[in-house]
Amino acid sequence: MALQFELVTPEKLVRSDEAHMVVVPGVEGDFGVMEGHAPFMTTLKDGAIEIYASAGSEPERIAVSGGFAEVGDKGLTILAESIEG
Template identity: 40%
Template sequence: MHLDIVTPERQLLSAEVSMVQIPGMEGDMAVMGNHAPTVTTLRPGILTVTSGEGTQEYVVTGGFAEISPEGASVLAEQAVLRSEFSPEMLSGLVTEARESLEIADPSAKAAVAQRINDFETLSARVS
């Protein structure tokens, strides 16, 4: 199947892959060729790409994934190879999320608190 990973700044990947594991808002999902058409939001987490060349992991901070039988497109807010992701980057994301919580509309506070929790869970996975 074909996979594209795109951020607002650049295209990170455009390749033929055998599987991608996506950190969806409702939980992780494994996507392979001939997958049912789906659109899902991403939560902060690890996106794992498996191809004939091995496995690559990307840290994503959120976004969307569009899945079809032919492939998937991941539109990430931010994405970086896990090997390039630093504790400083994570600290900055957590600080930004906590600042957002302070000014968030009351109806959005639960979603922002969940995002902070997702970043803390991500911290445990990348350390």
């Protein structure tokens, strides 16, 4: 099973994909999200999202500035103010 993951900015849908795990820079600390994670919502600090395609793989990093992350029944949605790259 894989985590459904979306990265969105005010301008566009940047990415909609499946991942093994995504590490997110939350304001209270970085946190990892995998399939079946408990639902919650938090604000983001400036930093890098790390996307692991499979267990043990090297992460793809995408820099984000501000925004929110929501974990729900459909997976992880990141609403970033802006991204770099």
